[in-house]
Amino acid sequence: MKQQVTNRPPFGIELRFERTEIDLMCVEELEKAEALPATPGPINIESFIGQHLCRDYGYEDLPDGVLGVTAFEPNGAIKFVGVSSKLDDDSPSAEHRIRSTWAHEAGHCILHPSLFMREPASRAQLLWEQASDNVTSDRRFLCREQDFKVQGANCGYDGRWWEWQANRCIGGFLLPKILVLKALETILRPSRVTQTPELQEENRSQAESLLSQVFNVSMAVSKIRLAEFFPQRAAAQLTF
Ligand SMILES: [Zn+2]
Structure with missing residues (x-):
């Protein structure tokens, strides 16, 4: 991982991970949690989050359009991980969307604590405290539908790179x-x-x-x- 100062909102810094680095981090976390099956099969991503990343997790009544949330403590610990209860609509695709959302939020958990562990007086702190619709001043990612579409070769570095990185973890966690x-x-x-x-x-x-x-x-x-x-x-x- 490389970190560089950009002075751009909302963080004032940019974290860069190699694609293979993100894959490796996902597998290492699954292994640590003994959540990597020996043979091909579905990763139990929800229980992996609850048992390994954050005990406080669950389905939440989130605002319209928000699919998932990850909240951090000032020391970088994960405070809460949630998926919108509206996703559970009994449609055949609901389970897939829910699993992808958990994996995306798990990505924020393993990649992004340092973004919120800032000196109170720093410029970066001031930037994210101005808040946006995606990164709020109470140290939360609010992940919307469009955030899940940040893909592509530019790695999101012309926009919401943190969402691109979390999206990489969908494959990283669910398809090792x-x-x-x-x-x-x-x-x-x-x-x-x-x-x-x-x-x-x-x-x-x-x-x-x-x-x-x-x-x-x-x-x-x-x-x-x-x-x-x-x-x-x-x-x-x-x-x-
Ligand atoms: Zn996100």
Whole structure:
């Protein structure tokens, strides 16, 4: 992780993580909590949060449009993690959205405590105390629908990079690379040259459906994660 001063609101500093660094942090936290299954299967993200990150967690009646919240103490400890009770609407996709939201909030928990552990007199403190619709003066992230769409190659550094980073943790927590590769064992083929696993394009949609079922995530989450490991091209080779 690298930190640099920007003087831009709401934090006045910027934290930068490598993509692989975020994946590693997620897996390490799951391992510490003994929440990483030995074989491919759904990560119990909600109990991981309650048992490992913050005892005070649950479904909350959050304002319209707010899907999740993570609140911090002045010392960086996690004060509360919540998911909107409105997400639990009995629709087939509700469980996937809830799981993604928990994973996103867990991302804020592991990556962002330092943003709120500031000297009271510092410029950075003054910046976030001005509050916004996303980062409030009482040390909370209020994560809205549009925050979950911060994706892309620029890593969000032209905007809400902290939301981009939390979104990276959806794949990091719910689709750990080691388990994804195990789940895809019967679909992947070793490259003739390098012997690294390859995904043939004609098998991509089968792989996306398999990951969605095995890990209990939406097709959208499954597609994004698979494309990270196997970028779309004639025969996609495993990357990083
Ligand atoms: Zn967020």
